[in-house]
Amino acid sequence: MxxxxxxxxxxxxxxxxxxxxxxxxxxxxxxxxxxxxxxxxxxxxxxxxxxxxxxxxxxxxxxxxxxxxxxxxxxxxxxxxxxxxxxxxxxxxxxxxxxxxxxxxxxxxxxxxxxxxxxxxxxxxxxxxxxxxxxxxxxxxxxxxxxxxxxxxxxxxxxxxxxxxxxxxxxxxxxxxxxxxxxxxxxxxxxxxxxxxxxxxxxxxxxxxxxxxxxxxxxxxVLSEIQIIRPKQGGMLVPEYSFDHVGKKIEGKQVLANIYNPKTFELLETIETPFEQNIVVLMRGLVGKVNAGDYGYMLGNLETAER
Structure with a gap:
């Protein structure tokens, strides 16, 4: 067989x-x-x-x-x-x-x-x-x-x-x-x-x-530099970009998501892009809960990439 x-x-x-x-x-x-x-x-x-x-x-x-x-x-x-x-x-x-x-x-x-x-x-x-x-x-x-x-x-x-x-x-x-x-x-x-x-x-x-x-x-x-971004605070993560931005370029310092305390509504953390020329490798595209240390985002540096 x-x-x-x-x-x-x-x-x-x-x-x-x-x-x-x-x-x-x-x-x-x-x-x-x-x-x-x-x-x-x-x-x-x-x-x-x-x-x-x-x-x-x-x-x-x-x-x-x-x-x-x-x-x-x-x-x-x-x-x-x-x-x-x-x-x-x-x-x-x-x-x-x-x-x-x-x-x-x-x-x-x-x-x-x-x-x-x-x-x-x-x-x-x-x-x-x-x-x-x-x-x-x-x-x-x-x-x-x-x-x-x-x-x-x-x-x-x-x-x-x-x-x-x-x-x-x-x-x-x-x-x-x-x-x-x-x-x-x-x-x-x-x-x-x-x-x-x-x-x-x-x-x-x-x-x-x-x-x-x-x-x-x-x-x-071909990327040689990827930064993993893990939230420092747990809470409700509200993304600024949807899933269709995976693989897309984001220029400059931009807000990726905000994390709020779901009980008090306090803004606990703002997650931003790390590079001047970013490409989205991994992301959260839906509103949802997140814990400190979870995988949040991965951004590649296009300035050091091979084209």
């Missing part, structure tokens, strides 16, 4: 229920590399799971050269809670790779992902999102710039420093060409799902795993 689903048991909850990873394998009719695609390592970033499901449904096994390994829910415990961190130990799974089979439950998950998934791939794509509220839109350049560009996103990011303990840190250290994608989140708009699917299809063409030419239709900007 060209398709297989395997449920890998990692551990058990105290009530006896299994904690497991579901891995889909699609084996093409022709030889080729193995591409791994994962999503929901952060459990509040669920859009990637839907993107993977639609890729699974759209792939023609007879036209596929090589193998697809699909891990749509990398952290099932965090997914259930719609939480960035694993509820049982409150660890960030994507800072714990390569994991530890004798460690926290998050470390056990990481180790199982390494053994049963990451160690089996020749190329790797990891799908992330803005979370349960914000929306984001960019692709990291790590150790596979052409593959990152093949996602055909208008914004890319070449970080000066990398996060330790991520899936992509592990795979890049092993010499596996890797791409981390940040797409959508919040309302999980259909347009972001479609763009994620289109990007993966374009990457499959780039890898010669399916027929067709890679198409780069977007004018691409």
């Amino acid at each position: 060209s398709r297989k689903f395997e449920e890998v048991t990692v551990t058990h909850l105290s009530n006896g229920e299994k904690v497991s990873l579901g891995i889909h394998t699609i084996k093409g009719s022709k030889p080729g590399p193995t591409l791994g695609i994962s999503a929901a390592i952060h459990g509040d970033e669920i859009i990637g799971s839907e993107i993977i499901r639609r890729i699974y449904e759209s792939i023609n096994d007879e036209e596929l050269s090589g193998t697809l390994l699909l891990l749509p829910v990398a952290n099932p415990l965090a997914f259930e809670a719609l939480s960035r961190n694993t509820p049982l130990d409150m660890n960030n799974l994507n800072r714990l790779f390569p994991g530890n089979e004798n460690g926290w439950v998050s470390e056990q998950l990481a180790k199982s992902i390494v053994v049963n998934f990451l160690d089996q791939v020749d190329f790797y794509i990891d799908l992330h999102a803005g979370g349960a509220v914000p929306i984001v839109d960019y692709v990291y350049i790590q150790n596979a710039e052409e593959m990152s560009r093949a996602f055909d996103f208008p914004l890319l990011y070449r970080p000066a420093d990398v996060y330790e303990g991520t899936t992509a840190t592990y795979t890049t250290e092993k010499g596996i060409p890797s791409v981390t994608v940040e797409i959508g989140g919040g309302p999980n708009f259909r347009e972001h799902i479609d763009r994620g699917i289109k990007g993966i299809i374009n990457c499959l063409k780039y890898l010669k795993m399916i027929p067709g030419d890679t198409v780069i239709s977007s004018k691409q900007t």
